[in-house]
Amino acid sequence: MNTEEEVNDFVHHGHQEYLTHLSIDSVIFGYHEQQLKILLLKWKGYDGWGLPGGFIKKREPLSDAAYRILKERTNLSNLFLQQFYVFGDSPYRVKERSPHEFRDKFNLQVEDDNWLFKRTLAIGYFALVDYSKVIVQTDFFTESYRWWEVDAIPPLLFDHNDAVDKALLTLRLQIYHQPIGYNLLPEKFTLPEIHSLYETILSKELDQRNFAKKLVTLGLIQKLDERRSIGAHRSPYLYQFVKEKYEQALQEGIVHTY
Amino acid sequence: MNTEEEVNDFVHHGHQEYLTHLSIDSVIFGYHEQQLKILLLKWKGYDGWGLPGGFIKKREPLSDAAYRILKERTNLSNLFLQQFYVFGDSPYRVKERSPHEFRDKFNLQVEDDNWLFKRTLAIGYFALVDYSKVIVQTDFFTESYRWWEVDAIPPLLFDHNDAVDKALLTLRLQIYHQPIGYNLLPEKFTLPEIHSLYETILSKELDQRNFAKKLVTLGLIQKLDERRSIGAHRSPYLYQFVKEKYEQALQEGIVHTY
DNA sequence: TCAAAAGTGTTGTTGTTACACCCATGA
DNA sequence: TCATGGGTGTAACAACAACACTTTTGA
Structure with missing residues (x-):
């Protein structure tokens, strides 16, 4: 127009x-x-x-x-x-x-x-x-x-x-009961990237080790056999979302209990 | 009309x-x-x-x-x-x-x-x-x-x-992240009543003891020094919602973590 | 060799689940 | 005294929180 x-x-x-x-x-x-x-x-x-x-x-x-x-x-x-x-x-x-x-x-x-x-x-x-x-x-x-x-x-x-x-x-x-990130991150991303995304959205710090553990335990993301080169630092591994788990969590929610 | x-x-x-x-x-x-x-x-x-x-x-x-x-x-x-x-x-x-x-x-x-x-x-x-x-x-x-x-x-x-x-x-x-019941129950209610309400809404069984423990631990309900007479059975204690906690939980949600 | 960022494991604590017997009441 | 429903505690297990040092990289 x-x-x-x-x-x-x-x-x-x-x-x-x-x-x-x-x-x-x-x-x-x-x-x-x-x-x-x-x-x-x-x-x-x-x-x-x-x-x-x-x-x-x-x-x-x-x-x-x-x-x-x-x-x-x-x-x-x-x-x-x-x-x-x-x-x-x-x-x-x-x-x-x-x-x-x-x-x-x-x-x-x-x-x-x-x-x-x-x-x-x-x-x-x-x-x-x-x-x-x-x-x-x-x-x-x-x-x-x-x-x-x-x-x-x-x-x-x-x-x-x-x-x-x-x-x-x-x-x-x-974000507490549905996974988020599929549309905000590139297809392959590093742990620091998704970690920082969640910290940014929630506007609070999340423990690095616990956060990664949780996403992996839930089966939402998986480690790839590739790394990204980021200059003068250790190269982080790449991860990707596990599509089926992600979709399922979107549908059914990540729920806590009574 | x-x-x-x-x-x-x-x-x-x-x-x-x-x-x-x-x-x-x-x-x-x-x-x-x-x-x-x-x-x-x-x-x-x-x-x-x-x-x-x-x-x-x-x-x-x-x-x-x-x-x-x-x-x-x-x-x-x-x-x-x-x-x-x-x-x-x-x-x-x-x-x-x-x-x-x-x-x-x-x-x-x-x-x-x-x-x-x-x-x-x-x-x-x-x-x-x-x-x-x-x-x-x-x-x-x-x-x-x-x-x-x-x-x-x-x-x-x-x-x-x-x-x-x-x-x-x-x-x-x-119901997993906000309290419910204030408008569905009388002001004073028994544990079996609220327990059955939640079971009904979720359409699944909830362990009686754990359920009561949770609501009390969260501070959402409190025991009164009164009982209801229900005929030929032991009289259950009455409970009521703790208004401040209930309102707060409505506002802020009951949240789980990353 | 140094600075910057990534990777990794354990322990104490808390919360969750599973489970069964006795008590109170009035018919 | 009996039938019915209410009340109560514990132990095993799972999840969560807190925590710091080593490795990698290239400048």
Whole structure:
């Protein structure tokens, strides 16, 4: 959506193509240089940062919409993507929006009762993606993008800080009963790499030996007969996920007891 | 919504009061006679069973809507209520609905483009309620209600079996990392009661001594200096939840480690 | 040879599982 | 006094937490 024609069509006829009152907001997590990062877009006019998102086509299954929106934005199709919450409580999600502001900021002609200004609930999805493979598309509404460290997210537009917080909380809870990493690490990775990933996500230290022991005992990862050369240091062994065990743990969860 | 006037107003003017394309479906769990049950409504015309649900008012916060719908249906206001999923993938949630069927079944005049026949996504909420305090209201569309055992849910209308399955799965996963019972048991309860509740929800046996030990060790329940008289048997001690610990565990979760 | 990072095992502690007999109650 | 259900403890085993030194590498 970059040409003037496309934008006008979206603004004035979008209600014929998309469901109104509903949008999808995506919290896209990537991992890079031992930091957990989130992809944010800078909006034109508003001069602030927000989450990527989009609308659901009238006859499009909901999860297809979530995948499509991600694909359009990042050019990725194989990824972990999960619904985590519907946002419909904050004042921003209850009131109608202001067309005046929109006209000013984007310099577009638009009627007061345009579909974009109706009250809109947002379905939150979060994705775990391979940072290095992402190719971000901006569009008419967004002038640039940037990956932000999760510990340094600025105040965002709309209610998007709520969405980021909730996504992080969900991810941190979930990591205790589902394996994570398949989409955040290269196919072959070292113990220090996955160890650091988990420490980063949980934002706390994990004992190096115990951590490795646990993942191997659970059968989630296996050691390969290969090493990676990392310069003037001992070469770490490579590991890979054991696909069947990983999938099984995703399905059934890693559970504790009563 | 019982008089003809109210029903007509709902059908023909509901789109002015409610958000279109969105509904709330509630899976209401109650516990009675050592069985976990779900409240289902029998629809007129369709001659089948479905979940209670409703729509979101245009300026109503989402969670207020979920509470209101439950209150209208069960007359309960203090309860555990939680979003668990948005349903928007099944064919029933993608296609538009048939007004012909509706006209036939309910004998109402209604236009083809009426709001009720638009594609509608459902936000699933589940509630845990005190079975004995529920006073169920039926309305024009529903002729009766019944509590059904979770192991014997019949084929339901629409995509409601999906919702029941997902709610149960969520409840069973959640019980491993959040305490449950505050809304399903009387304020004071016996060990056998809560033990049987957990066995029922998880649908598996739990060792009596170990179970009690765990809950007491976690500090979630405490023994009272009172007993309940249960006829020709030894009188069991009463227990109650330790509110602070319970709330804390709800917030922070009961977590295992890496 | 040095600096930096990786690899590796043991022990004490805690939590989990498995298991069975006696007690209280009222009919 | 009997039938029914409630209450209680221990021991073996498994999992977890805490902990530090040696090896590898190439600059």
